[in-house]
Every structure is written in C-alpha cells, then in structure tokens.
Amino acid sequence: MGNERRIVQVCLDVPLVATFDFRVPEGLDPEVGNLVVVPFGRTRKVGVVTGRIARSEIAPEKLRDIESVVADVAPLGRDELDLYRFCANYYLRPLGEVIAASLPPRLRQARRRKLAPAAPATARGPIAEGPPPTAEQEAALATVLASFDRFHPVLLEGITGSGKTEVYLRAIAEALARGRQALYLVPEIGLTPQLESRVRGRFPGEAVIAAHSHRSEGERAQAWLAAQSGTARIVLGTRLAVLSPFADLGLIIVDEEHDASYKQQEGLRYSARDVAVRRAQSLGIPVILGSATPSLESYTNARDKRYAHAKLAQRATGAALPVVRMIDTRVDKPVDGISRAMRDAVAARLERGEQSLIFVNRRGFAPVLYCRDCAWHSTCKRCSANLVLHLNSGEMRCHHCGFLGRVPPRCPKCGGMDLAPVGQGTQRVEESLQALFPKARIARVDRDSTARKGALKEVLDRVHASEVDILVGTQMLAKGHDYPGLTLVVALDSDSALFSADFRASERLFAQLVQVGGRAGRAALAGEVLIQTDFPTHPLYAAVARNDFAAFAEETLTERRAAGFPPYAHLALLRAESKKAGEAEEFLESAARLAKRFASRVEIFDPVPARMARKAGFERAQLLVRAKSRAALQPFLREWKSALDAKAERRVRWTLDVDPQEL
Numbered sequence: 196m197g198n199e200r201r202i203v204q205v206c207l208d209v210p211l212v213a214t215f216d217f218r219v220p221e222g223l224d225p226e227v228g229n230l231v232v233v234p235f236g237r238t239r240k241v242g243v244v245t246g247r248i249a250r251s252e253i254a255p256e257k258l259r260d261i262e263s264v265v266a267d268v269a270p271l272g273r274d275e276l277d278l279y280r281f282c283a284n285y286y287l288r289p290l291g292e293v294i295a296a297s298l299p300p301r302l303r304q305a306r307r308r309k310l311a312p313a314a315p316a317t318a319r320g321p322i323a324e325g326p327p328p329t330a331e332q333e334a335a336l337a338t339v340l341a342s343f344d345r346f347h348p349v350l351l352e353g354i355t356g357s358g359k360t361e362v363y364l365r366a367i368a369e370a371l372a373r374g375r376q377a378l379y380l381v382p383e384i385g386l387t388p389q390l391e392s393r394v395r396g397r398f399p400g401e402a403v404i405a406a407h408s409h410r411s412e413g414e415r416a417q418a419w420l421a422a423q424s425g426t427a428r429i430v431l432g433t434r435l436a437v438l439s440p441f442a443d444l445g446l447i448i449v450d451e452e453h454d455a456s457y458k459q460q461e462g463l464r465y466s467a468r469d470v471a472v473r474r475a476q477s478l479g480i481p482v483i484l485g486s487a488t489p490s491l492e493s494y495t496n497a498r499d500k501r502y503a504h505a506k507l508a509q510r511a512t513g514a515a516l517p518v519v520r521m522i523d524t525r526v527d528k529p530v531d532g533i534s535r536a537m538r539d540a541v542a543a544r545l546e547r548g549e550q551s552l553i554f555v556n557r558r559g560f561a562p563v564l565y566c567r568d569c570a571w572h573s574t575c576k577r578c579s580a581n582l583v584l585h586l587n588s589g590e591m592r593c594h595h596c597g598f599l600g601r602v603p604p605r606c607p608k609c610g611g612m613d614l615a616p617v618g619q620g621t622q623r624v625e626e627s628l629q630a631l632f633p634k635a636r637i638a639r640v641d642r643d644s645t646a647r648k649g650a651l652k653e654v655l656d657r658v659h660a661s662e663v664d665i666l667v668g669t670q671m672l673a674k675g676h677d678y679p680g681l682t683l684v685v686a687l688d689s690d691s692a693l694f695s696a697d698f699r700a701s702e703r704l705f706a707q708l709v710q711v712g713g714r715a716g717r718a719a720l721a722g723e724v725l726i727q728t729d730f731p732t733h734p735l736y737a738a739v740a741r742n743d744f745a746a747f748a749e750e751t752l753t754e755r756r757a758a759g760f761p762p763y764a765h766l767a768l769l770r771a772e773s774k775k776a777g778e779a780e781e782f783l784e785s786a787a788r789l790a791k792r793f794a795s796r797v798e799i800f801d802p803v804p805a806r807m808a809r810k811a812g813f814e815r816a817q818l819l820v821r822a823k824s825r826a827a828l829q830p831f832l833r834e835w836k837s838a839l840d841a842k843a844e845r846r847v848r849w850t851l852d853v854d855p856q857e858l
C-alpha cells in the first residue's frame with residue numbers, strides 16, 4: 196500500500212471523549228486490543244487500540260503517530276473489550292476509565308521496566324480430597340452441574356456453616372477438569388488468609404492467584420498476566436477481579452453475593468455481582484451466587500425461575516444453629532452498654548473456657564461527647580456528623596472527613612466541666628468489659644486496631660490459639676472467619692438500623708445479624724446469640740431468631756412492591772456537591788427540569804439533601820430517578836447524561852449512580 200498511512204483508534208483514560216485517532220508509523224503493526232504508548236499533549240499515555248480505520252475525521256496535519264506498541268502484554272481479547280464496553284455504557288462512564296480500572300497500575304505506566312513473561316500453563320495438578328459431600332451439598336452440586344456449558348445462574352442459598360465453600364470448590368474442580376479457568380469473588384473482608392490457604396490446599400498443583408489491594412504493584416501485574424495467559428487457572432479476588440482478563444473463563448462464583456462491598460462507591464460505580472452475571476451470560480458459562488441472606492434482587496430472580504435455586508438448610512458439620520435471644524433493654528438497662536443478661540452470659544463463657552464475641556457498630560470510645568450543662572455536643576465543622584471520642588489517643592475524630600482534634604478539657608460553649616461521652620464505641624466496651632472481668636484476655640478488632648499490616652491476622656491467630664477470651668469488634672468480624680471455640684455472640688447496638696431512611700438498611704441489618712450470629716457454635720459447641728434491643732418483638736429480630744430468611748424476604752418484598760422500590764423498579768441517583776450552599780440543589784433543580792423534557796417512561800423525584808448533607812466542607816444533595824425496567828431507564832440516562840455533560844457545569848461536582856446501593 197505504498198505510503199498510505201494506517202490509522203488506529205486508541206482509547207485513553209481522559210474525561211468525556213472515548214477514543215482518539217493516531218497514525219501508525221512504518222514498522223509498527225498494532226492489533227485491536229494492543230496496549231500502545233501515545234503522545235498526549237506534552238505527556239505520553241498508555242491506551243488500548245479499539246479499532247482500525249482507513250480515514251480519520253481529524254485533519255491530517257493534526258494526527259500524531261503512536262509511539263510504540265507495548266510488546267510484553269498480549270492484546271486484550273474481544274470478550275474483555277465487550278465487557279468493558281458494556282460497563283462503560285451501562286454505568287455511563289468513559290470506556291478509557293473502565294479499561295484503566297481493569298489494568299494494574301504498572302501496566303498503565305508509559306515508562307517502566309519490562310515484565311517477565313507469564314510462565315507457561317502447567318499440566319493440571321492433583322486435587323486434594325475434600326470431605327464427602329452431604330446429601331444437600333450433593334443436590335446443590337447437581338443443580339450447578341446440570342448445565343455447565345451455557346449461561347446458568349444458580350443462587351446457592353445456604354445458612355452459615357452449611358458448606359457453600361465446599362460446593363464452590365467442587366464446581367471449580369469441574370471447570371478445571373474441562374480445562375477452563377474459574378473466578379472466585381469474595382467481599383472485601385471475606386478474603387482471609389484462611390480462605391486462600393483452603394483453596395490452595397484443595398488445588399495444590401494450581402497457580403492460584405489472590406487479587407486484593409494488599410499486593411505490591413509488581414505482584415498485581417504478574418497476577419493479571421497469569422490470568423490473561425491462562426497460567427493461573429483459579430483467580431480468587433475481591434470486586435475488581437471481575438474485570439480481570441482470562442484466557443478461557445469457565446465458571447464464576449460470587450460468595451456473599453448480597454454484600455455491599457461488591458458495589459464500588461466512587462468513579463466507576465459498578466456492581467461486581469451484576470457485572471459477573473452479565474459476563475457469565477455473554478461467555479455462556481455458569482455463575483454461582485452464594486449467600487445465607489441473598490440480596491432481594493437475586494432472591495426474586497430465583498423465585499421467578501430466572502436463576503436456578505439450590506438450598507443448604509443444614510450445617511455441614513451437623514452442628515446446631517445458635518439459639519437467638521433478645522435482651523429487652525427497657526427492662527434490663529445496660530450500664531456502660533452492658534446489660535445484666537449479657538454480663539452473666541459472658542461470665543458463664545469465661546468460667547467454661549469458651550470464647551465470646553461482642554459486636555459493636557462503632558469504633559472509637561463513644562460516638563459523641565456531650566455537655567450536661569448546656570447540651571453542646573461534639574460535631575464536625577465540615578460534615579453533618581458528630582466527632583467521635585477516641586480516648587486512647589486523646590482525640591476527637593470525624594470518621595467521614597478525617598478531621599482530628601484534641602479532646603476539649605471543658606465545654607467549648609459554656610466552659611462547664613461536665614462533659615460526658617454518650618453511647619458505646621468498641622474502645623469503651625472493651626474497657627467496661629475489662630473492668631468487669633479483670634482477668635479476661637480481651638482483644639479489639641476494628642479499623643483502628645488493625646491499621647498496621649498483619650495486625651488483623653495476629654489477632655485472629657491468637658483467637659485460634661485460644662489466647663483470647665473476649666473479642667470486641669465491628670463488622671470486620673462478621674465474615675469469613677471461623678472461630679471454633681466461640682459460643683456466644685452479642686450484638687450491642689443494632690436498633691438504629693431498624694428505622695433508617697435508607698430502604699435497604701433493614702436488609703443489611705438482617706444479613707449482618709445472621710452473619711455475625713453464624714460465627715457462634717461452628718464446631719462441637721452449641722452457640723448462643725444475644726441481641727440487646729429496645730424493640731424485642733420487632734418482626735426483623737423475630738425472623739433472625741427463627742432463622743427465617745424467607746419470611747423476612749417475603750415481608751420486605753411486599754413493602755418494596757407497595758413503595759415501588761427495587762427489585763420492582765430500577766433506580767439511578769444523580770449526586771451533586773458544591774462548596775457554596777444552595778448550588779448543588781440549584782444544579783439538581785435544573786437537571787430535573789432538563790430530565791422532564793425527555794423522560795417519558797421514568798419518574799423524576801425532587802432534589803433532596805443527601806443523608807449526610809455536608810461532608811468535608813461540601814454541601815451534598817441528590818436526585819432520584821425511577822423506572823419500571825432497565826430498558827426504560829437506560830436510554831433516558833444516556834440522553835440525560837449527555838445533556839448534563841453539555842452544560843459543562845463548573846461549580847458543582849456531580850455523578851450519576853446507576854443501581855445505587857445506598858440512598
């Protein structure tokens with residue numbers, strides 16, 4: 196073709212515009228999916244070739260040459276590019292941002308050392324023998340295996356300890372037997388060393404990669420390459436791993452599929468669970484969604500036969516489920532957060548040498564400091580939130596913007612000395628328990644106590660070695676960990692979630708109580724769960740006590756249907772924030788007017804302040820949009836988004852959240 200120059204479209208991670216045209220100089224031959232280095236302004240960027248074209252709309256003198264083709268990374272496959280395009284479209288984000296999110300940081304660098312090539316895939320290794328499956332596990336596995344070569348979503352609803360993991364491991368073995376790879380997703384705090392070694396132990400011959408944020412950049416790049424090349428046949432990872440490339444993916448597992456951490460809360464606000472299902476659909480492979488308390492979306496899909504439904508109702512070890520009892524705190528008034536019934540229950544465990552877990556929702560010493568003379572209380576100047584008292588470090592901290600201040604010696608308003616901490620944080624509960632039981636060995640697990648790398652593992656190792664009698668902690672403790680000596684779980688402060696403005700709060704509370712309760716009595720010892728509450732007859736608690744997820748789900752679904760909320764409707768939330776009061780709401784008012792022009796099949800709500808109306812000095816407001824179906828919502832959102840982009844609003848930061856999880 197003589198001197199005819201070739202042109203490629205390159206997708207870059209820049210706002211708004213998706214792809215840019217570049218000339219291909221003599222001697223280079225990039226294909227679609229190749230990473231390339233291109234000049235951009237005065238810098239260079241790594242982009243991905245998304246197409247080849249004969250001629251460009253750009254004037255020839257303005258076209259620039261690509262600089263090089265990244266040779267040590269194989270091109271992204273068509274399946275991956277399709278997936279990234281889907282995410283970009285569905286979540287209304289630039290394709291370049293999706294691709295950049297999927298690439299490990301090292302591969303996004305224009306200048307870097309050459310990567311070692313991924314090791315060639317080895318022959319299939321041996322598989323260690325697991326326990327013989329129970330009849331229920333056998334049946335669940337049969338449901339999964341019933342159709343392994345086409346799209347086959349299975350909801351695996353199994354109580355805690357019922358052996359869901361065992362079903363996953365056997366399904367993975369099947370995928371490997373077919374020469375294919377498996378992706379095993381877990382929530383952020385579910386990826387414990389325990390799980391990792393359980394998977395490695397079962398598949399000793401396989402390169403299992405565990406993808407999570409604690410990996411170094413080099414390790415993350417190597418893991419990505421190993422999945423892409425097929426060297427790693429099992430990828431165990433959190434949310435982001437759903438965007439990983441694969442040579443031949445044959446199975447996806449989403450454990451604790453209801454978990455909120457599958458939804459990213461910034462930038463590309465994707466739901467890894469939904470993307471997993473979509474990916475399985477376009478690849479034509481099975482996907483297992485496992486949970487003791489499925490999301491109401493997945494539950495309805497199973498009930499309506501869009502998903503297969505497998506159930507595990509018994510614990511695999513034969514252990515009984517814990518007995519759940521309410522402590523009526525209107526009668527048994529807690530002192531420093533601890534009721535008499537709770538104190539007695541803990542004392543009994545100490546006497547028998549068993550372990551207790553105290554579940555508190557708030558870290559720190561107390562959620563607020565209060566002046567008994569003038570009713571002043573500690574609030575953050577930049578957020579609509581209280582400052583939390585951290586007595587250990589003598590600080591007042593805002594858990595939302597990171598503000599730090601000293602504990603005031605006297606009331607900043609009236610100068611009075613009668614300042615009192617109100618409510619319970621993990622530190623205070625730890626301290627009260629230590630005062631009550633001076634000889635008990637108490638460990639605290641929250642974000643403060645586990646900030647240091649390795650700290651969480653050290654505590655959990657001590658628990659396993661029976662060097663801890665009482666464990667006090669936040670929801671970090673709820674998931675994934677096994678505590679064989681634990682026979683008592685106490686939930687101290689769950690009432691506030693019963694009456695939240697967020698319609699999903701009760702769903703999250705139910706899941707949390709079941710999860711945390713599931714830690715008790717996992718092995719040979721019977722367990723007990725105590726819930727301290729002012730509302731001992733609340734139907735949600737009653738359903739938890741009966742371990743009756745179906746009753747809770749049906750009742751909640753009836754409410755959702757009446758109110759027109761998911762899964763009976765689809766939502767999007769336009770979030771806006773501004774430095775100046777009023778600007779965010781003004782922006783939303785105009786966005787609402789704009790929306791009404793082409794919103795024939797969607798409902799536009801009024802702008803309202805966000806649940807946290809001020810955060811880090813920004814005023815925040817939101818506008819909810821609702822439609823009967825995705826098919827109605829999606830075209831509207833696309834049109835609306837481009838109209839909003841065209842406004843080029845500068846004073847207000849805004850984002851569209853498709854399928855928002857938190858309102």
Ligand code: ADP
Pocket residue numbers: 326327328329332353354355356357358359360361362511512
């Ligand atoms: P889940 O993932 O549902 O919480 P796990 O798979 O972790 O449950 O199983 C809970 C416990 O039961 C684990 O200690 C596991 O080793 C054990 N277990 C699972 N399946 C069996 C089985 N078929 N026979 C005996 N023990 C089992």
Ligand code: ZN
Pocket residue numbers: 566567568569570571606607608609610611
């Ligand atoms: Zn005062």
Ligand code: ZN
Pocket residue numbers: 575576577578580593594595596597598811
């Ligand atoms: Zn703050």
